[in-house]
Amino acid sequence: MGIFEKEWTLNFTQCYPNGQLKYSELNNILQITGSDHSESLGFGYKKMIAVDQSWVLSRMLIEIDALPKYTQTIKVRTWLQDFTGTRAIRNFELLLDDQVLITASSLWVVFNIKSRRADIFALSTDHMEFYRDRTATKKPVDKIDGNVEFNLMTEYKVKLSDLDIVYHANNVKYMEWCFDAMDPKTILDGSMKRLEMNFLKELNYGDEVSVQEFNDETYCIQKDGKTHFLMQIKK
Template identity: 45%
Template sequence: MPIAPHFTSILSKDWVINFTQCAPSGYLKYTDLCNILQLTAAAHSEIGGISFSDMQEFNQAWVLSRMRVEIDALPKWGDVVTVKTWINSLENSRSVRALEMYVNGKKIVGSETFWVVFNTEIRRPEGLALPFDHFQLYPDTRATKHGFSKINLNHQKEMVFEKTVFLSDLDIVNHVNNVKYLEWCLDHIDEKLILNQQIASFEMNFLKELSFKDSVIIHKSLNENATTFSITKEDKTSFALQLNWK
């Protein structure tokens, strides 16, 4: 679709937290937090003329490569949250996008995301085929206190689960949806840590896509202040997650 008349380079969008998005504690699930952030990014790309449907004319889609989320608090059922987003950088096949979540004017979440333009036919990155010069960039306006870091996968680790990719794990790009990786890993965390909101921040690195009926192994390693997960297929790492504890 063409660029919307109301397009702006910084988008603010309100969301109402409903009961399907909440954990038994009544607070937003970490997975649904990521969904809301990504839906806001998608809404901005749509009014800016670089949405999934726009890009599919060239067999392209935005796919998430890295994501860092810093959490001061989680919203609860019934809260109206405002998510603000803007682009730090955008060139060729890569873009860094910032997102912030507010409740009653107070910032509670900051996120930095790294996106790649992906050709859905040849399954490889390539330069964006659509114009994007109308987006003003804000390279110095960051949403997080810290930038992306290298997730250390060299710690001693244990296998915690074996899984086959099901149809319900796939998204419109026909690979495992990025939030599914987080969901798989959080299922292997002490529920008290999740329900008591003990995650200060987390970082995800999406390395290789996973497809229908792939067989994967989930590994977990612990240290004093963090828990690290890796998901491997045929001994090659497809995904890494680091949870940093309060």
């Protein structure tokens, strides 16, 4: 099962008041589809937690032609492009009626849940199929330049509802904190065509962070002056 597909019918909790799929829910849907693919291949959460490992998202690039809407049934297609032993590139296509609306590329790192550091993958990949020539996005997922003068938007304290199963703030929450600090009009007009994210350091329950922006395009989340997350938006 080298290429995996999953259908989603969008419900009201996943959509903005204008009926369009939330950007954070889009990210969530992509990642859950990738997780389901990993489970089917034998290196999902349960298999990896048994060897004290987990997948963590390092970078994500999403290119958007159009956002699907409430009640529409979409299909997400995903495949692994490459794997180095510590990192994997996973690509995505989101389709509506066989038309590709959204593409994405992501970089995942093998994470040791005891040392809280990157690790060498402990499970076998002999059965894996990689599509090294099959890209999804126009540009590769890359590093964002965070060396700019950011301005404070808001401050936030990590809550229990932000945590996921490996006891750190889920990466989708980082997006939500940034979007919640923006002018809603800039989100609801559906003009965002590219979202690029770098997940640099984990955050935990009770951490106090600041959400900052530069030029209404680059956003960051910092703790104690250190950057934990970067997001760049292109319209």
